[in-house]
Amino acid sequence: MGKLRLWVYYFKHAFASVLGNRLIYLISTGTISISLLLFGAFVLLSVNFSNWVQSWEKSLSMSVYLKDGLDEPKKDKIKEAIQKLPGSEIKGFISKEKALRDLSGTLGSQAGLLEGLTKNPLPASYEVVFRNENLGREDLRKIKDALENVEGVDEVQYSEQWMEQIEGMVYMTRIFGFIVGGLLCVAVLFIVTNTIKLAIYSRRDEIEIYKLVGATDWFVKTPLLIEGAMQGILGAVVALVILFAAYSLFTFRTIQLFGLPVMDVVFLNHGHLALILFLGLVLGLLGSFVAIGRFFRF
Amino acid sequence: MIQLFHVSKYFGANAALKDVSARIRKGEFVFVTGPSGAGKTTLLRLMFGAEPPTEGQILINGINLSRVNGSRLDLLRRKIGFVFQDFKLLNRRTVFQNVALASEVTGEKWTTTRKKTHQLLRAVGLATKEQAYPLELSGGEQQRVAIARAMINDPLILLADEPTGNLDPEITRDIMILFRSINLRGTTVIIATHNKELLRNTDQRIIFLHEGTIHE
Numbered sequence: 001m002g003k004l005r006l007w008v009y010y011f012k013h014a015f016a017s018v019l020g021n022r023l024i025y026l027i028s029t030g031t032i033s034i035s036l037l038l039f040g041a042f043v044l045l046s047v048n049f050s051n052w053v054q055s056w057e058k059s060l061s062m063s064v065y066l067k068d069g070l071d072e073p074k075k076d077k078i079k080e081a082i083q084k085l086p087g088s089e090i091k092g093f094i095s096k097e098k099a100l101r102d103l104s105g106t107l108g109s110q111a112g113l114l115e116g117l118t119k120n121p122l123p124a125s126y127e128v129v130f131r132n133e134n135l136g137r138e139d140l141r142k143i144k145d146a147l148e149n150v151e152g153v154d155e156v157q158y159s160e161q162w163m164e165q166i167e168g169m170v171y172m173t174r175i176f177g178f179i180v181g182g183l184l185c186v187a188v189l190f191i192v193t194n195t196i197k198l199a200i201y202s203r204r205d206e207i208e209i210y211k212l213v214g215a216t217d218w219f220v221k222t223p224l225l226i227e228g229a230m231q232g233i234l235g236a237v238v239a240l241v242i243l244f245a246a247y248s249l250f251t252f253r254t255i256q257l258f259g260l261p262v263m264d265v266v267f268l269n270h271g272h273l274a275l276i277l278f279l280g281l282v283l284g285l286l287g288s289f290v291a292i293g294r295f296f297r298f
Numbered sequence: 299m300i301q302l303f304h305v306s307k308y309f310g311a312n313a314a315l316k317d318v319s320a321r322i323r324k325g326e327f328v329f330v331t332g333p334s335g336a337g338k339t340t341l342l343r344l345m346f347g348a349e350p351p352t353e354g355q356i357l358i359n360g361i362n363l364s365r366v367n368g369s370r371l372d373l374l375r376r377k378i379g380f381v382f383q384d385f386k387l388l389n390r391r392t393v394f395q396n397v398a399l400a401s402e403v404t405g406e407k408w409t410t411t412r413k414k415t416h417q418l419l420r421a422v423g424l425a426t427k428e429q430a431y432p433l434e435l436s437g438g439e440q441q442r443v444a445i446a447r448a449m450i451n452d453p454l455i456l457l458a459d460e461p462t463g464n465l466d467p468e469i470t471r472d473i474m475i476l477f478r479s480i481n482l483r484g485t486t487v488i489i490a491t492h493n494k495e496l497l498r499n500t501d502q503r504i505i506f507l508h509e510g511t512i513h514e
Contacts, residue, residue, distance in 0.1 A: 209386050212386065214372050214400065215403035216372045
């Protein structure tokens with residue numbers, strides 16, 4: 001039998017075997033699907049959480065408070081100093097009067113507290129954002145120090161504590177991702193291996209007969225490996241279809257959380273899709289390989 | 299053809315065969331008999347290479363079974379047909395597919411496999427049942443499928459373990475005629491049986507096993 005004809009034979013028998021043992025293969029493919037669905041859902045959540053954190057980092061804002069009684073040329077100099085900073089964008093100038101009005105609006109029914117003030121204590125400020133810059137905490141501290149040395153600047157504030165929390169969250173997400181992702185991979189491998197092992201075990205008589213009529217080990221193993229690969233890929237495709245359906249049904253395309261910047265909820269990109277398909281293939285093959293390895297020790 | 303030198307087989311502390319030596323020539327027709335538990339099946343399984351002997355050497359057509367393993371053993375098995383007492387047929391495959399399987403695993407061309415399968419099924423009287431499934435056949439018919447499968451690779455040796463164990467006398471006679479015709483074509487035939495009727499009036503060689511030792 002030529003090599004090509006042999007492979008045609010292997011594939012033909014793998015397909016015939018899957019069709020002939022539909023229930024067993026339905027169960028094992030379903031198990032692979034559920035396992036990869038869990039893994040895919042985890043990747044989807046991780047990707048979106050990571051995007052959310054990154055969008056926060058990218059929309060970092062800074063308030064540059066001015067001393068009272070500055071004339072226009074001095075204000076322009078401060079403005080120029082801010083505009084020279086890489087990635088900076090002045091979102092607006094908040095005068096002392098507007099700052100007071102905003103505070104009054106924020107206090108709402110308790111705005112009466114401000115009526116007793118004889119003098120507006122709030123400083124005017126420039127609101128600055130830094131976009132598309134990978135600014136670390138140290139960079140922001142340097143910017144703050146530089147701006148505070150500009151004449152007429154009283155104080156510079158940014159959400160330093162929030163930055164620390166975000167960085168902490170990113171770090172924790174990565175650690176958590178590695179642990180949970182790793183555990184999921186091991187669990188999926190364990191489940192898939194055992195499911196395929198059961199499927200192969202249910203056909204032990206057939207394998208024994210093949211061996212008794214003089215089939216070589218690889219003649220028996222190859223169709224079983226092909227069946228494993230087919231189950232893995234099919235399981236991954238089903239998992240992705242279910243994940244996409246769930247994503248489309250239950251996810252709002254955009255969410256707004258506590259008035260923070262609008263965030264897009266994205267689906268897995270091509271790289272992630274390919275990764276899950278590849279994972280399905282590898283799991284199916286590896287599961288079959290381990291199961292066959294154990295099974296052939298008779 | 300088959301030579302056994304001081305062969306013993308132990309399962310734990312129990313000896314299934316003890317210091318068995320024998321020589322079976324090419325083209326012989328041999329019965330291996332003895333009471334249940336005498337070691338008949340073990341002897342056939344050792345000749346087939348299904349299990350290694352604990353002690354001693356087995357030579358098949360000059361090849362020492364202790365020195366072959368893996369794919370070489372698989373290739374050697376293709377020269378030995380084995381008919382099992384429980385037939386060992388694939389119930390989800392047709393009669394034709396069951397017989398063709400033993401040829402397919404050797405890498406034989408499909409046209410040759412198909413031709414040989416048709417010929418053999420005609421020879422064992424199952425030409426009209428090619429597309430039937432084993433469970434649709436009688437015990438005697440299933441046995442004939444197993445014999446056809448064992449014969450498809452033109453084996454040098456045909457081993458049969460209790461081939462008439464579950465069959466009525468009339469079918470037993472038909473099966474034995476089939477074995478004789480296979481033997482007449484030059485194949486060495488070894489049949490393990492405890493059926494005394496088969497041994498009565500036979501002029502064939504009989505190897506008698508008792509508690510794992512040979513009494514010829």
